[in-house]
Amino acid sequence: MARNDEPLLAGDRPSSEISDERTIEEEDALLTGKHSPRPSQKYGWAFWREVGIFVWAVVATAAVIIVAVMYQHQQSSRPQGSGSWKGSKPSGKRNLIFMVSDGMGPTSLSLTRSFRQFESGLPPDDILVLDQHLIGSSRTRSTSSLITDSAAGATAFSCGHKSYNGAISVLPDHTPCGTVMEAAKKAGYTTGLVVTTRITDATPACFAAHVNLRAEEDKIARQLIGDHPLGHVVDLILGGGRCHFLPKGTPGSCRADTVDVIGMAKNNGFSYVEDREGFDGLQVGSAVKLPLLGLFARTDIPYEIDRRQVEDVYPSLDEMTKTALKALSEATKDSDQGFFVMIEGSRIDHAGHANDPAAQVHEVLAYDKAFASVLEFLDNDDVPGVVISTSDHETGGLATARQLHRSYPEYLWYPGTLANVTHSAENLAYQLRDYLAQHQDSTESEVRTYIKQDLIGKGLGVHDVTDEEIKSLIDHLDPWPASYIFADIISRRAQSGWATHGHSAADVNIYASHPKDARKLIGNHENTEVGQFLQDYLDLDLEPITKELLEKGASFDTLSADGSRESWMGKPVPESKVIDKMDHYHGDFKRNLDCNH
Numbered sequence: 001m002a003r004n005d006e007p008l009l010a011g012d013r014p015s016s017e018i019s020d021e022r023t024i025e026e027e028d029a030l031l032t033g034k035h036s037p038r039p040s041q042k043y044g045w046a047f048w049r050e051v052g053i054f055v056w057a058v059v060a061t062a063a064v065i066i067v068a069v070m071y072q073h074q075q076s077s078r079p080q081g082s083g084s085w086k087g088s089k090p091s092g093k094r095n096l097i098f099m100v101s102d103g104m105g106p107t108s109l110s111l112t113r114s115f116r117q118f119e120s121g122l123p124p125d126d127i128l129v130l131d132q133h134l135i136g137s138s139r140t141r142s143t144s145s146l147i148t149d150s151a152a153g154a155t156a157f158s159c160g161h162k163s164y165n166g167a168i169s170v171l172p173d174h175t176p177c178g179t180v181m182e183a184a185k186k187a188g189y190t191t192g193l194v195v196t197t198r199i200t201d202a203t204p205a206c207f208a209a210h211v212n213l214r215a216e217e218d219k220i221a222r223q224l225i226g227d228h229p230l231g232h233v234v235d236l237i238l239g240g241g242r243c244h245f246l247p248k249g250t251p252g253s254c255r256a257d258t259v260d261v262i263g264m265a266k267n268n269g270f271s272y273v274e275d276r277e278g279f280d281g282l283q284v285g286s287a288v289k290l291p292l293l294g295l296f297a298r299t300d301i302p303y304e305i306d307r308r309q310v311e312d313v314y315p316s317l318d319e320m321t322k323t324a325l326k327a328l329s330e331a332t333k334d335s336d337q338g339f340f341v342m343i344e345g346s347r348i349d350h351a352g353h354a355n356d357p358a359a360q361v362h363e364v365l366a367y368d369k370a371f372a373s374v375l376e377f378l379d380n381d382d383v384p385g386v387v388i389s390t391s392d393h394e395t396g397g398l399a400t401a402r403q404l405h406r407s408y409p410e411y412l413w414y415p416g417t418l419a420n421v422t423h424s425a426e427n428l429a430y431q432l433r434d435y436l437a438q439h440q441d442s443t444e445s446e447v448r449t450y451i452k453q454d455l456i457g458k459g460l461g462v463h464d465v466t467d468e469e470i471k472s473l474i475d476h477l478d479p480w481p482a483s484y485i486f487a488d489i490i491s492r493r494a495q496s497g498w499a500t501h502g503h504s505a506a507d508v509n510i511y512a513s514h515p516k517d518a519r520k521l522i523g524n525h526e527n528t529e530v531g532q533f534l535q536d537y538l539d540l541d542l543e544p545i546t547k548e549l550l551e552k553g554a555s556f557d558t559l560s561a562d563g564s565r566e567s568w569m570g571k572p573v574p575e576s577k578v579i580d581k582m583d584h585y586h587g588d589f590k591r592n593l594d595c596n597h
Contacts, residue, residue, distance in 0.1 A: 129372045187539075196345065236290060
């Protein structure tokens with residue numbers, strides 16, 4: 001018989017002393033028919049000590065759970081500034097800061113990160129502030145092309161709708177779409193725009209203006225200061241583009257008519273500043289009187305690589321950002337609603353168009369600095385807030401690699417060559433233009449010497465320029481061909497590559513103050529989803545704004561010189577322009593590289 005099959009009462013089955021005592025008691029009870037009471041068991045100190053420890057452990061665990069739940073609830077429902085607010089959007093007063101790094105693609109970050117590490121002697125794992133806040137990416141196509149322009153890209157942000165390239169918050173059916181800034185203003189938020197390009201350029205325009213084609217910058221200027229179906233919807237404006245606000249015939253004007261838009265702004269209650277002295281008088285936002293119009297350059301504020309050498313003339317993006325945040329915060333400290341501001345690092349895009357890697361890295365660093373200032377503001381502010389940052393598109397098809405010869409390339413690029421550059425290619429091209437204007441009797445040899453020593457040697461830090469490169473500049477002295485040539489000289493030596501002087505279809509990054517602040521934007525998204533997030537965060541409905549624009553817009557139509565009626569949104573889109581479907585191949589490879597057609 002197996003061991004497990006042995007009878008329970010087998011004689012050789014081992015038993016304990018307790019079982020023996022119990023057996024004797026049971027036998028006595030059976031023989032006498034009387035129950036033998038067992039002595040009551042007494043529990044000593046050791047037993048009660050174990051019970052006490054168990055009870056204490058249960059109570060302590062319950063207390064920890066309760067405290068954790070209460071803390072989590074406090075963090076989500078009673079924020080003490082953005083630094084402690086994580087999770088769902090707040091239910092009360094809030095601020096939203098939307099930043100646009102125009103034209104900045106993922107490679108722009110790689111280029112700038114390596115440049116900064118080289119220039120400052122930092123380790124390979126040192127990263128930008130932006131790198132620490134990456135949460136996703138955005139797809140950028142428009143309704144008319146797989147490669148968007150800034151107008152269609154910004155319309156996706158401002159309206160939450162796709163549109164055609166060139167559209168300033170106008171849909172493919174030629175109707176205006178209400179914007180998040182217009183709806184925010186209507187809901188009681190204080191609003192602002194901060195840029196380093198012309199304030200009438202595509203990105204800022206899309207938040208507070210509506211025109212069929214982005215080239216209508218004269219109309220955009222008027223709409224920004226309140227000549228608009230909804231009245232003025234922007235309380236603070238800082239940037240460049242003064243020429244579109246000055247009447248024709250005035251020094252520095254680029255308007256096609258004699259309308260004094262600055263005068264209109266003042267009549268509408270705007271305070272106005274236009275130079276460094278006026279900007280400094282704002283006292284980093286503590287002395288701002290809203291509404292404010294600040295136009296600090298005739299067209300675009302210079303590239304950061306050039307601006308830092310004339311800081312007494314132009315404010316930086318970071319300075320304007322700090323000023324705007326302080327001013328908007330002060331203006332809303334006693335109100336039920338917070339503020340909404342759009343801040344753009346505009347000239348990252350221009351550096352991409354110019355294929356200028358030196359200008360590009362300094363623009364990205366300037367944007368990264370402004371982003372850091374926004375985070376610091378949010379951490380120290382008592383009102384909950386969020387910063388969302390993304391790009392409208394990538395510009396230049398930038399690559400941190402370049403095929404210089406037909407032979408198989410080495411895997412190299414040299415950020416050190418960019419550290420020697422003191423001016424943008426654009427600036428050097430204008431220096432060349434001015435030199436030729438002031439030295440019209442110069443010989444070709446003198447011009448060559450000036451180009452080689454002053455512009456290329458001192459400006460680019462390049463000392464191995466070839467005769468062919470100098471000849472190319474001599475043959476193309478106008479600023480824009482010359483600018484491209486200067487940029488190519490430094491790009492080749494840095495071995496940074498460019499696919500185009502235009503935009504590309506690359507996805508672009510999305511950043512946020514914290515992933516929990518923008519859960520809906522984690523991962524890959526359409527650019528319209530960014531626009532939808534802005535609306536949702538501020539609890540805005542854009543449909544009533546669109547309806548009001550449609551109802552009131554006709555009253556802002558004007559008469560043209562020939563007496564015909566012109567829409568308040570400007571000239572109609574040419575019938576030849578594709579706006580609601582993807583364009584197709586036209587044999588473009590046959591076009592001459594030196595021509596526009």
